[in-house]
Amino acid sequence: MPILTDVAFDLEAGDTLGVVGESGSGKSLLSLAIMGLLPGVAEASGTIALEGENLLAVSEDRLCEIRGNRIGMIFQEPMTALNPAMTIGDQIAEGLVWHRGLSWRQARADAIVLLDQVRIPDAARRAKTYPHEMSGGQRQRVGIAIALALKPALMIADEPTTALDVTVQAEVLDILDELAREYGMGLILVSHDLGVIARMCRRTIVMYAGRRMEEGPTRDVLTRPRNPYTRGLISAVPKRVGDGGRLATIRGTVPGFNRLPSGCVFSDRCPERIDACDSAGPPWTSLADGRGVRCIRAMEGENGK
Secondary structure, three states, rough: OOOOOOOOOOOOOOOOEEEOOOOOOOHHHHHHHHHHHOOOOOOOOOEEEEEEEHHHHOOOOHHHHEEOOOOOEEEOOOHHOOOOOOOOHHHHHHHHHHHHHHOOHOOOOOOOOHHHHHHOOOOHOOOOOOOOHHHHHHHHHHHHHHOOOOOOEEEEEOOOOOOOHHHHHHHHHHHHHHHHHHHHHHHHEEEEOHHHHHOOOEEEEEEOOEEEEEEEEHHHHOOOOOOOHHHHHHHHOOOOOOOOOOOOOOOOOOOOOOOOOOOOOOOOOOOOOHHHOOOOOOOEEEOEEEEEOOOOOOOHHHOOO
């Protein structure tokens, strides 16, 4: 049973791509597929090319060389992503030892520099501490340091600020943006937060039930959405305090991948549904302005009506 279907995109060095959608849309699964970390019952097909090398055609040993070295990943929950039995410094140093052949002494010294880069105060002392001795924001910065240690070509950040308060979230995003620019990495940012995507990403993909529903320059996608699902996500963003009225929602929930509608996967929740939406899944349509959309009504006008 296919879960991710017809998901395709290009990302140049130094470029930024946002991936948005509700929980269950396939965002994290897409990240795991790129990393070659899908669960054993799942298998990726097609092509995942990094610097001209198809990651689906290489051995597991080669993938182990690429992970961390050429592709870095910042996981959603830093407390479970970090090893509770290793010091912070050793967790950062480990990749430098295995991939760069540094001595542990040199790697630990480099780890302190990385902690300083991600704005961990008193880095030399904190390198000797364990994850449970740090706050959530500090642990997430450690996760960024681990992912950046080898200066990968591609960075995948899967909901890197979900568990953080607004102030710490802003600091973490600033660090990620600054270091990504400094290293010239391609950045894929997975997030529920459209504000984060608007701030960080040049292009955005909107996903639903394992499909691309819309793609294009972030400003265009968020200000002139062509898919009803994208419009629903934008409408559901909380407004300023004092604006009044009820919070807009998208009725229903994302269906399981074993019970998708027979036509458009969004048809059973779509307020703009017509009978034709139930008959066949709409194809992906590339638009002249560098955008793309999956909706049979997308060409009816800028507002899809």
